Amino acid sequence: MRLETLAVHSGAQADEETGALSPPLHLATTFLHAPDGTQDHGYLYQRYGNPTQHRLEQALAALDAGERALFVSTGMAAASTMLQALPSGSQVVFQDDLYHGVRALAQQWLPRWGLRARFVDATDLDALREAVTPDTSCLWIESPSNPLMKVVDIAAAAGVAHEVGALLVVDGTFATPALQQPLTLGADVVMHSATKYMGGHSDVMGGALVFARDAEHANSAWEIRKLHGATANPFAAWLVMRGLRSLSARMRMHCENAAIVAQALARHPGVEAVHYPGLDSHPGHTLAARQMRGFGGMLSVQVHGGREKALHVAGTLQLFQCATSLGGCESLVEHRASVEGPEPTSPQNLLRLSVGLEHPEDLVADLERALA
Numbered sequence: 001m002r003l004e005t006l007a008v009h010s011g012a013q014a015d016e017e018t019g020a021l022s023p024p025l026h027l028a029t030t031f032l033h034a035p036d037g038t039q040d041h042g043y044l045y046q047r048y049g050n051p052t053q054h055r056l057e058q059a060l061a062a063l064d065a066g067e068r069a070l071f072v073s074t075g076m077a078a079a080s081t082m083l084q085a086l087p088s089g090s091q092v093v094f095q096d097d098l099y100h101g102v103r104a105l106a107q108q109w110l111p112r113w114g115l116r117a118r119f120v121d122a123t124d125l126d127a128l129r130e131a132v133t134p135d136t137s138c139l140w141i142e143s144p145s146n147p148l149m150k151v152v153d154i155a156a157a158a159g160v161a162h163e164v165g166a167l168l169v170v171d172g173t174f175a176t177p178a179l180q181q182p183l184t185l186g187a188d189v190v191m192h193s194a195t196k197y198m199g200g201h202s203d204v205m206g207g208a209l210v211f212a213r214d215a216e217h218a219n220s221a222w223e224i225r226k227l228h229g230a231t232a233n234p235f236a237a238w239l240v241m242r243g244l245r246s247l248s249a250r251m252r253m254h255c256e257n258a259a260i261v262a263q264a265l266a267r268h269p270g271v272e273a274v275h276y277p278g279l280d281s282h283p284g285h286t287l288a289a290r291q292m293r294g295f296g297g298m299l300s301v302q303v304h305g306g307r308e309k310a311l312h313v314a315g316t317l318q319l320f321q322c323a324t325s326l327g328g329c330e331s332l333v334e335h336r337a338s339v340e341g342p343e344p345t346s347p348q349n350l351l352r353l354s355v356g357l358e359h360p361e362d363l364v365a366d367l368e369r370a371l372a
């Protein structure tokens with residue numbers, strides 16, 4: 001079945017007891033078992049696994065073409081669960097343009113877990129090859145990346161990782177499985193912040209790990225979720241599952257709107273650079289066209305006039321509201337350097353846009369007024 005069909009039907013079998021088409025929300029923390037502990041119904045305790053989450057995990061595995069999926073409380077819980085599943089003493093190679101929370105984990109916490117972090121420009125395959133060693137257990141990339149929208153060749157990165165026996169993990173939050181399926185390109189694990197497009201309505205947090213193979217690292221991640229308690233509330237699983245039903249339709253419109261916004265910005269004299277993989281001028285355009293079904297709803301723009309002008313534009317926009325996060329129906333703008341902590345890595349004149357589902361001409365008019 002194709003993705004649009006899977007998004008509507010995976011994990012969506014009618015409730016056997018009532019015939020309800022909308023999946024039941026099971027809030028139970030504990031489940032009946034036999035006196036000797038046999039799990040008659042397949043569940044023991046909510047933190048280990050629960051029926052609502054199980055349905056969502058079936059859908060997540062199907063959408064990303066994986067053998068197994070784990071849903072956890074947040075995207076960061078997914079990242080730390082995966083990283084903690086890696087063998088102590090090993091090296092993890094991260095892409096340099098990286099979600100700032102994962103960067104903070106890598107820099108501040110990996111050493112405490114006995115892991116060494118190294119950063120590399122993953123768009124440069126020679127640099128990538130040079131960075132991995134036989135001690136590398138994991139290569140961690142983001143494509144498209146946050147916030148510079150760099151596009152990494154996932155199949156080539158998988159080749160580099162596998163040469164040294166490392167796993168390739170792809171943070172696929174910006175693309176979602178509707179636009180990109182890293183496991184079909186050779187990645188071993190795809191990680192998502194389900195808080196973003198999967199939930200899609202800025203009202204639920206969640207994270208996912210989808211594994212190409214139900215292998216040892218998938219079991220370790222399952223154990224870590226259980227023991228560290230990263231399990232999500234079943235209501236969060238239920239809301240993310242509802243979001244998945246409309247994911248492909250929403251992503252199509254996010255892509256259309258973002259393309260119109262990106263083109264309008266690229267023409268504007270007040271703009272220094274637009275980072276959107278859908279533009280011919282983007283260095284990763286050809287690659288993105290090959291490995292993605294669409295270019296997504298995220299873009300970033302560098303304005304003439306530095307930090308001051310960027311802050312002025314963000315403050316003048318009306319439809320694009322100043323808020324962090326992304327992937328909801330409403331358009332958002334954020335001056336990333338201001339929210340990245342004491343050592344920001346984003347350029348000071350950069351604004352990140354999450355292009356929502358409003359009419360694209362209203363969004364363009366809003367930007368043109370603010371840039372004037």
Ligand SMILES: *Cc1c(COP(=O)(O)O)cnc(C)c1O
Pocket residue numbers: 074075076077099101142146171173174193194195196205206207
């Ligand atoms: C938001 C985000 C995360 C973290 O997810 P949370 O759900 O906020 O914990 C990780 N990676 C990317 C690319 C993100 O945008």
